[in-house]
Amino acid sequence: MEFESVTGRLREVRVISRPTADGRSSVTFRNFVIEMPFSKTVNLNIGALLAVETIKEGNYLILEVADYVPVHYGMINLDGTIPKEIRDQVMEEVSKSWHDGTSPETWIDVFAYPIGYLLTPSGFKKGYLPPLPGSTVRIMSKESFREFVCAKNGVDIGNVIGQDVHLTIDLSKALIYHIGVFAFTGSGKSNLTSVLVRRILNNTNAKVVIFDISMEYSVLLMDQLLKHKSEILTTERYSNNALDFSRKFIRTHVIPEELEGEIDRIKKSAEELFITGKVKTLYIPPAEQTNLTYGTLLELLKGQINDKYTAFAQKPLFSVMLKKLDILMRENKISKDSSIDDSLIPLLDEIEEEGKKAGLKDSSSIFSFISSLRSYLNLEEIEGDEYDIEKLAIDILDKEESSPRLFIFELHNLEEAREVVASLLEEVMSRRKRWFSSSPILFVLDEAQEFIPFDTRQRDKSELSSAAVEKLLRHGRKYHLHALISTQRLAYLNTNVLQQLHTYFISVLPRPYDRQLISETFGINDTLLERTLDLEVGQWLLVSFKASLPHDVPVFFSAPNNLNEVKEAFEKSGQGDTFGSK
Numbered sequence: 001m002e003f004e005s006v007t008g009r010l011r012e013v014r015v016i017s018r019p020t021a022d023g024r025s026s027v028t029f030r031n032f033v034i035e036m037p038f039s040k041t042v043n044l045n046i047g048a049l050l051a052v053e054t055i056k057e058g059n060y061l062i063l064e065v066a067d068y069v070p071v072h073y074g075m076i077n078l079d080g081t082i083p084k085e086i087r088d089q090v091m092e093e094v095s096k097s098w099h100d101g102t103s104p105e106t107w108i109d110v111f112a113y114p115i116g117y118l119l120t121p122s123g124f125k126k127g128y129l130p131p132l133p134g135s136t137v138r139i140m141s142k143e144s145f146r147e148f149v150c151a152k153n154g155v156d157i158g159n160v161i162g163q164d165v166h167l168t169i170d171l172s173k174a175l176i177y178h179i180g181v182f183a184f185t186g187s188g189k190s191n192l193t194s195v196l197v198r199r200i201l202n203n204t205n206a207k208v209v210i211f212d213i214s215m216e217y218s219v220l221l222m223d224q225l226l227k228h229k230s231e232i233l234t235t236e237r238y239s240n241n242a243l244d245f246s247r248k249f250i251r252t253h254v255i256p257e258e259l260e261g262e263i264d265r266i267k268k269s270a271e272e273l274f275i276t277g278k279v280k281t282l283y284i285p286p287a288e289q290t291n292l293t294y295g296t297l298l299e300l301l302k303g304q305i306n307d308k309y310t311a312f313a314q315k316p317l318f319s320v321m322l323k324k325l326d327i328l329m330r331e332n333k334i335s336k337d338s339s340i341d342d343s344l345i346p347l348l349d350e351i352e353e354e355g356k357k358a359g360l361k362d363s364s365s366i367f368s369f370i371s372s373l374r375s376y377l378n379l380e381e382i383e384g385d386e387y388d389i390e391k392l393a394i395d396i397l398d399k400e401e402s403s404p405r406l407f408i409f410e411l412h413n414l415e416e417a418r419e420v421v422a423s424l425l426e427e428v429m430s431r432r433k434r435w436f437s438s439s440p441i442l443f444v445l446d447e448a449q450e451f452i453p454f455d456t457r458q459r460d461k462s463e464l465s466s467a468a469v470e471k472l473l474r475h476g477r478k479y480h481l482h483a484l485i486s487t488q489r490l491a492y493l494n495t496n497v498l499q500q501l502h503t504y505f506i507s508v509l510p511r512p513y514d515r516q517l518i519s520e521t522f523g524i525n526d527t528l529l530e531r532t533l534d535l536e537v538g539q540w541l542l543v544s545f546k547a548s549l550p551h552d553v554p555v556f557f558s559a560p561n562n563l564n565e566v567k568e569a570f571e572k573s574g575q576g577d578t579f580g581s582k
């Protein structure tokens with residue numbers, strides 16, 4: 001381990017408690033105050049890592065800098081009780097001393113907190129040991145910082161602020177444990193999400209499905225749509241004319257100011273997407289038309305068994321049917337929410353055969369019941385020509401290398417968007433359970449508070465989407481189905497899901513409640529989260545819990561500008577390189 005030449009000393013340990021954001025309990029943070037010599041050139045930044053001797057020989061506690069302030073001895077007790085003239089004189093002297101830089105009365109108070117790691121003779125270990133007050137505190141060198149913080153052979157997602165180090169993360173692992181992007185509007189959420197999506201497409205084998213209610217991702221990822229096998233899904237119908245499509249595309253999509261000079265290229269690219277069949281209209285059945293699910297069928301059978309008007313001789317056969325249905329569902333891992341399908345037909349044949357053998361009349365209610373189920377299944381087949389949720393789910397789950405990798409689902413209508421999210425997630429999850437595969441799929445939910453709101457209402461369909469997204473976050477990992485959720489207000493989100501996310505990207509969150517919630521969920525010091533208020537557009541705090549990084553260290557970094565990457569791709573395509581179009 002290498003350190004900077006400047007060292008400091010541990011002066012104080014402060015324990016700070018405050019009520020939790022919901023006011024139900026309290027949280028406690030340990031803050032350490034370290035004195036460092038004052039210098040304008042010291043390599044000390046928010047997020048720098050420090051090592052301090054502990055009570056156990058050879059073991060150092062690792063601290064992260066959350067804030068630092070220059071201090072002058074002459075001003076410690078300089079308050080309003082001192083006459084103004086004297087105050088002015090003292091401040092004048094103090095102000096000069098910063099510039100000559102040699103005053104023995106100046107130093108830097110560094111506020112740092114333990115991040116849960118010890119440097120031991122055998123390397124880094126998780127843990128905490130009390131540090132020795134008054135002992136030496138060292139600053140980790142740039143090289144050691146890189147080794148401790150960044151993922152080896154990881155994917156570059158920007159630059160660590162103040163360290164001149166490229167931040168590399170383990171993207172595949174980040175995916176596994178779901179990702180959250182939280183920041184106030186205009187802080188760069190869509191930009192970061194697009195950067196992450198393009199890195200995922202180019203560095204992993206994951207497929208990505210984006211639910212876009214702001215109509216921005218088809219432009220932000222235009223080069224990726226052209227480069228990879230992809231689909232833009234819409235509920236609108238277009239005439240069979242690429243020019244009409246591209247004109248409408250420009251009118252209906254958000255074109256960032258920085259890309260206004262590229263309108264012609266965007267138009268041309270939209271035409272190319274249309275001509276190559278990458279724009280698909282999705283058929284969504286009318287809201288009232290609900291599919292008959294296995295769960296409903298179970299209920300119907302139970303109803304027949306318990307109904308006093310069901311003929312006595314038929315009741316055992318309904319019970320056999322119920323039992324066989326249960327076996328079929330268990331053997332094929334069919335969930336109650338799945339729509340009934342052709343796998344039911346052998347069971348219907350069998351029961352019909354049994355009924356005939358038992359000598360039941362043709363007009364028996366069990367035969368009518370079976371026959372109406374057959375009509376329903378036939379009807380489903382007839383409707384099957386349109387590109388619908390079921391076919392889309394099949395494309396998303398397709399493991400063939402030639403199958404699409406990027407799906408951008410453009411949904412203007414919020415209620416419809418919630419319904420689509422719910423039905424697509426249910427369909428994909430139930431199919432994955434039946435035909436397991438380990439190829440990862442990432443679902444991106446922008447404006448996640450619209451799909452998993454704190455307050456769900458049946459009327460606006462948020463109950464449906466909330467249940468489906470919660471299920472994806474809780475159980476998706478087992479089936480290699482993952483989520484990236486992005487929101488501007490945590491207070492409006494169903495916060496039960498926060499624990500399921502192991503990688504957080506946080507930028508400016510002006511409301512204290514939102515910051516407190518994050519600091520409690522992840523055990524990050526409040527002082528460090530307060531620093532996110534100083535972040536500029538495109539700067540982020542990355543917090544990972546056993547996911548993106550080799551050690552759980554909160555890191556401040558600047559993300560690349562996604563639009564530069566789009567522009568670069570446009571420029572290359574202008575020089576004859578055609579995005580490697582598929």
Ligand SMILES: Nc1ncnc2c1ncn2[C@@H]1O[C@H](COP(=O)(O)OP(=O)(O)OP(=O)(O)O)[C@@H](O)[C@H]1O
Nearest residue numbers: 184185186187188189190191192537538559560561
């Ligand atoms: N890393 C970055 N480098 C340079 N510019 C950036 C960066 N991130 C975002 N920006 C710019 O900041 C502006 C806002 O970004 P973006 O649309 O991604 O924010 P947002 O948080 O998604 O906003 P909203 O909540 O309104 O959708 C855009 O013009 C974008 O180009």
